[in-house]
Amino acid sequence: MNTDLPYGPVQDDLAQVEAALDALRDVDFPPMVEMLNLVLAKGGKRLRPALSLLAGKFGHYKLDLLVPLAASIELLHTATLVHDDVIDNAATRRGRPTANSVFHNTTTVMLGDYMFAHAANFVARTGNIRVIRLFSHTLMTIARGEIGQDMTAYDTRQTVRHYLQRIAGKTASLFATACEGGAIVAEANQDRVEGLRSYGYNLGMAFQIVDDILDFVGDEEEMGKPVGSDLMQGTLTLPSLLLLDRYPKDNPIPNLFARSRRRQEYLSQAVEMIRQxxxxxxSYEMARSFGEKAQEALAALPRNPARRALGHIVAYVLERRS
Amino acid sequence: MNTDLPYGPVQDDLAQVEAALDALRDVDFPPMVEMLNLVLAKGGKRLRPALSLLAGKFGHYKLDLLVPLAASIELLHTATLVHDDVIDNAATRRGRPTANSVFHNTTTVMLGDYMFAHAANFVARTGNIRVIRLFSHTLMTIARGEIGQDMTAYDTRQTVRHYLQRIAGKTASLFATACEGGAIVAEANQDRVEGLRSYGYNLGMAFQIVDDILDFVGDEEEMGKPVGSDLMQGTLTLPSLLLLDRYPKDNPIPNLFARSRRRQEYLSQAVEMIRQxxxxxxSYEMARSFGEKAQEALAALPRNPARRALGHIVAYVLERRS
Structure with a gap:
């Protein structure tokens, strides 16, 4: 796995993160195992845990502490996806059935809670109170970002500034924490901790913007979900906000949000207008400008194979197709 | 508040826990404040935080560490209620509208996550890794108990043993952790830590059994929810399991679960049969036997005002009417 990904000096160590996540399924409760198999399926990019390990290379690379941190970051991410899917009522994610499409919504909420608990347990294994507090703060920020997204759904008065605030909370905060946490666990000096946090934040912003572009221009099969699904759920992202800006009149989005019977038609129209x-x-310009800020943050860090890998990750995030 | 409750030597210190919980509402995000106002309303019994403070009296009573612990326990409890209400689709709890009846389900799931994050943040303030791990383990246990409850809903083949396992997970575990956590933070010796944990566990079992009895025999107005609501949601508790046992034939419960149009009628019939x-x-006998075990656990602890208060709490839990 991950052979096409540029995780450089930590590529092999990621197997230990995978093993830590696998250990979750060792529970004597068959329905839980079945659910965890579904949501923790291998084959994810494991980008966030890779960031934690790479950040650890800028201090004392203590793998026995970095692996639980990385596992906790990935688990926190997966748990928010599980709750997210309940919220969106999504049937598939990356081409696989979601937990809530297979189990009750109800059970799925608790499955997410169970995963949060495990994530908290992993982060406690670092024995580092500062990292534990960072972790809890990040979960607060993510939840707040998601609530913001829900509250602004179907609201065409929101601006690009609101959008950027939202994705800072729901996505970039965890990328920032993955990097900052790795640096703290490795006892890197404060300049490096801050540099890595800034790198992670800007990478996360770029990542989410690209995600939101792909939702319109991507290939359904590669993405494993229908094109335009954000808009269908009332979530306005950068491309759709720009479309609203450009065509204040005769725009299919307000029609789509009016929940008429011709929703699918309005959706196709909006998708086509954006694609054309x-x-x-x-939108890519904006993603690239965050990517550049991430590269600038790297430039202040010492040159080493981890820095090179982090640089490649920026390029990968901007170029990815799914 | 709490004037009729026997929290003895910690009664006044509970105001500090209340203040810590109040501070949550100091966020610059109006919808969140509104939601937190609803779910953190004063007037709760604050039984679990009182247990943490009382347990702290068996060691070095460090209020600056015990208050965040107690707040985290209460918040963990409230967050699970918020998720629980989404699951049950409950409209009221203790006579007040639930979060999910006022806000989207979706927002409510994230509100619960936000509260978990705050709870994790509070527990991190104790600076005590052992307590942090205990906290994350407890959340795992609760989530597992709730999943178990969901998986066995409407299943009339379950036994009293299954029921006891479920309530141990969903309720008694947090009572046990409230006591154990307080004792650990206070650096009580291991015998006392274990004694207090055993007290908390048995108290929690008694508490939940009484709760489940009151769901059938309680006063709707005092409880702030309709009689028989557990059964209406498919949750079999001790009284309904005993009713199934006694009347294997001609029992209204399977009819109720068959979701016929006459559900309300079958429910009333089941409630009446139990009441008569x-x-x-x-059921009270079983609650009392757990109460006795809680008292036995106390008997091994040194005699002090906290022990006396813990003893009164057992009596209160067994006698409460709502």
Missing amino acids: SDIPQE | SDIPQE
């Missing part, structure tokens, strides 16, 4: 315009390029 | 029988007494 230069909105994807303009 | 000695099932409430038999």
Whole structure:
């Protein structure tokens, strides 16, 4: 797995993170095992845990502490996806059935809680109170970002600034924490901790913007979900906000949000308008500018194979197709 | 508040826990404040935080560490209620509207997550890794208990043993942790830590059994929810399991679970059969036997005002009417 990904000096150590996640399924409670198999399936990019390990390379690379941290970050991420899918009522994610499409919504909420608990347990294994507090703060920020997204759903008055705030909370905060946490566990000096946090934050912003572009221009099969699904759920992202800006009149989005019977038609129209315009390029420009800030943050760090890998990750995030 | 409750030597210190919980609402995000106002309303018994403080009296009573612990326990409890209400689709709890009846289910799931995050943040303030791990383990146990409850809903083949396992997970575990955590933070010796844990566990079992009895025999107005609501949601508790045992034929419960149009009628019938029988007494017997075990655990602890208060709490839990 991950052979096409540039995780450089930590590539092999990621197997230990995988093993830590696997150990979760060792519970004497068959329904839980079945659910965990579904949501923890291998084959994810494991980008966030890789960031934690790479950040650890800028201090004392203590793998026995970095592995639980990395596992906790991935688990926190997966748990928020599980709750997210309940919220979105999503039937598939990356081409696989979601937990809530297979189990009750109800059970799925608790499955997410169970995973949060495990994530908290993993982070406690670092024995590092500062990292534990960072972890809990991040979960607060993510939840707040998700609530913000829910509260602004179907609201066409929101701006790009609101959008950036939202994705800072729901996505970039965890990327930042993955990097900062790794640096703290490795006892890197404060400059490096801050540099890595800034790298992670900006990478996360770029990552989410690209995600939101792909939702319009991506290939359904590669993505494993229908094109335009954000808009269908009332979530306005950068491309759709730009479309609203450009066509204040005769725009299919307000019609789509009016929940008429012709929703699918309005959705296709919005998707086509975005694809045919230069909105994807303009959106990529913004993603690239966050990518550049991530590279600038790296430039202040010592040159080493981990820094090189982090640089490649920026390029990968900007170029990915799914 | 709490004037009729026997929290003895910690009664006044509970105001500090209340203040810590109040501080949560100091966020610059109006919808969150509104939601937190609803779910953190004063007037709760604050039984679990009182247990943490009382347990702290068996060691070095460090209020600056015990208050965040107690707040984290209460918040963990409230967060699970918030998720529970999403699951049950409950409209009221203790006579007040539930979060999910006022906000989207979706937002409510994230509100619960936000509260978990705050709870984790509070527990991290103790600076005590052992307590942090205990906390994460407890959340795992609770989630597992809730999943178990969901998986066995409407399943009339379950036994009293299954029921006891479930309530041990969903309720007694947090009572046990409230006591154990307080003792650990206070650096009480291991015998006392274990004694207090055993007290908390048995108290929690008694508490939940009484709760489940009151769901059948309680006063709707005092309880702030309709009689028989557990059964209406498919949750079999001690009284309904005993009713199934006694009347294997001609029992209204399987009819109720068959989701016929006459559900309300079958529910009333089941409630009446339980109320008219000695099932409430038999159930109280079981609650009392857990109460006695809690008292036995206390007997091994040094005599002090906290021990006296813990003893009164057992009596209160067994006698409460709502």
